[in-house]
Amino acid sequence: MQTxxxxxATVGNLINSPDFTEVYTLSRSQKSTSNPKVKHATLDLQSSxxxxxxxxxxxxxATHIFxxxxxxxxxxxxxxxxxxxxxxxxxxxxxxxxxxxxxKRIVLTCGLxxxxxxxxxxxxxxxxxxxxxxxxxxxxxxxxxxxxxxxRILEKAAEGAGNKWAWSVTYPQDVIGFAKGNFMNLSxxxxxxxxxxxxxxxxxxxxxxxxxxxxxxNCWTSARLHAEFCLWASNTPEAANQxxxxxxxxxxxWQDLWPRLSALFGCAIPEQMxxxxxxxxxxxxxxxxxxxxxxxxxxxxxxxEKMGLKGEFKQSEVYCQIDLKKWAKRPEVVKAWEGLRDKYxxxxxxxxxxxxxxLAFLLGRNYxxxxxxxxxxxxxxxxxxxxxxxxKRTFKELEDAKMLPPIAGLKGSQF
Numbered sequence: 001m002q003t004x005x006x007x008x009a010t011v012g013n014l015i016n017s018p019d020f021t022e023v024y025t026l027s028r029s030q031k032s033t034s035n036p037k038v039k040h041a042t043l044d045l046q047s048s049x050x051x052x053x054x055x056x057x058x059x060x061x062a063t064h065i066f067x068x069x070x071x072x073x074x075x076x077x078x079x080x081x082x083x084x085x086x087x088x089x090x091x092x093x094x095x096x097x098x099x100x101x102x103x104k105r106i107v108l109t110c111g112l113x114x115x116x117x118x119x120x121x122x123x124x125x126x127x128x129x130x131x132x133x134x135x136x137x138x139x140x141x142x143x144x145x146x147x148x149x150x151x152r153i154l155e156k157a158a159e160g161a162g163n164k165w166a167w168s169v170t171y172p173q174d175v176i177g178f179a180k181g182n183f184m185n186l187s188x189x190x191x192x193x194x195x196x197x198x199x200x201x202x203x204x205x206x207x208x209x210x211x212x213x214x215x216x217x218n219c220w221t222s223a224r225l226h227a228e229f230c231l232w233a234s235n236t237p238e239a240a241n242q243x244x245x246x247x248x249x250x251x252x253x254w255q256d257l258w259p260r261l262s263a264l265f266g267c268a269i270p271e272q273m274x275x276x277x278x279x280x281x282x283x284x285x286x287x288x289x290x291x292x293x294x295x296x297x298x299x300x301x302x303x304x305e306k307m308g309l310k311g312e313f314k315q316s317e318v319y320c321q322i323d324l325k326k327w328a329k330r331p332e333v334v335k336a337w338e339g340l341r342d343k344y345x346x347x348x349x350x351x352x353x354x355x356x357x358x359l360a361f362l363l364g365r366n367y368x369x370x371x372x373x374x375x376x377x378x379x380x381x382x383x384x385x386x387x388x389x390x391x392k393r394t395f396k397e398l399e400d401a402k403m404l405p406p407i408a409g410l411k412g413s414q415f
Contacts, residue, residue: 004020004023004064006066007066011038013231022060023039025041026042026043028044041059045069045090046082046086047089049090056097056099061098061100061102061103066234067087067107070146080144080149084153091154091157100161103164103165105166105168105240108167108169109169109170109172112173115137116142117369120298120315121298121368123299123300125370126370127375141297151243166241170229170244171371174186176391176394177394178397186355192350193327196333199340200332200333203268204268204269205269206273207273207321209319210319211278214273217251217253217370218253218369219247219251220247220248221248223394229244229376239379245372257388265410284322290319292318292364294316294365297315316366318361319366323360325360327356328356340405344402344405
């Protein structure tokens with residue numbers, strides 16, 4: 001039977017898997033669970049390897065390790081240093097404590113920064129083993145990428161262990177899931193924007209991003225499905241020492257999702273969603289806009305000559321016709337939130353920790369992001385999730401956690 005060590009997500013699926021008899025969760029805070037299969041150890045991933053050994057000493061050797069932890073930092077060089085050190089020290093501690101004696105697989109979760117989507121338009125579709133997609137953004141004028149650092153550390157550790165254990169890496173995209181306090185929690189911020197918009201005069205749900213983004217095509221990743229994928233990758237021989245995109249399996253667009261979101265929360269769609277052209281960068285009437293320039297050379301420009309498109313790709317940007325950070329501070333918006341909070345006993349932390357910057361990036365970038373799932377499909381992965389269904393599922397989880405008001409109480413829609 002198998003034993004797992006987890007830093008981050010995946011726990012629920014491991015509990016339900018008959019293959020795993022024990023699951024050890026690691027975090028700085030002490031946690032409790034009623035499930036006898038799950039045990040917790042307090043561990044600070046920012047501590048030294050020697051300190052981690054003490055925390056791991058009472059845990060039996062694991063067969064599988066799922067590393068989903070990271071520490072955000074605005075300085076990308078510092079982020080690479082911190083997150084690289086976290087994984088390096090953790091791997092060293094595992095080795096010193098004997099945790100790798102029976103180890104078969106380590107699954108590391110990264111993301112689409114692998115392809116530079118935070119720097120601008122990528123080459124679409126993004127393909128794991130495409131030579132133009134693999135570790136290709138390390139030119140002198142580009143910032144460090146902590147995903148690159150972590151993956152190289154993991155590969156080196158496996159080689160140092162004589163390749164007695166293997167690794168797998170996942171690249172989820174724009175994750176849909178409930179994660180209280182998570183730096184990149186799309187669903188909470190989106191749900192708060194919709195719920196508060198319902199309470200404002202006119203109950204109109206304006207798309208805060210831009211028309212290009214509204215009509216673009218993108219992929220999303222269900223946190224639930226990603227956890228299932230991590231289990232699949234951990235026990236699939238062909239997935240050893242491989243990197244995988246991990247998305248729901250459908251391609252979606254806000255032009256389809258936004259009207260559904262509006263109907264779900266009982267809001268109206270404005271007759272003219274975008275009164276001005278994207279080229280003018282004007283604000284939606286009555287609001288402030290924001291424009292952020294990304295890297296001077298979008299990632300796709302690195303392969304433009306191979307595509308016969310030399311000089312075609314300009315600097316990408318994030319343009320929102322409504323500045324979400326300023327929107328969240330408007331008196332009428334704060335009053336509407338406080339009314340919902342007091343009426344339904346909501347968690348103030350949901351509002352205080354809403355990631356408006358991240359939501360603005362996802363709604364304001366002026367390019368599509370499409371991930372290929374062909375590699376995993378060829379190896380036998382058949383998982384699928386409908387993106388809109390996953391949004392609805394997550395909103396319900398946020399309701400239950402008192403981070404969103406009961407949507408049925410806002411408007412009673414069955415959309």
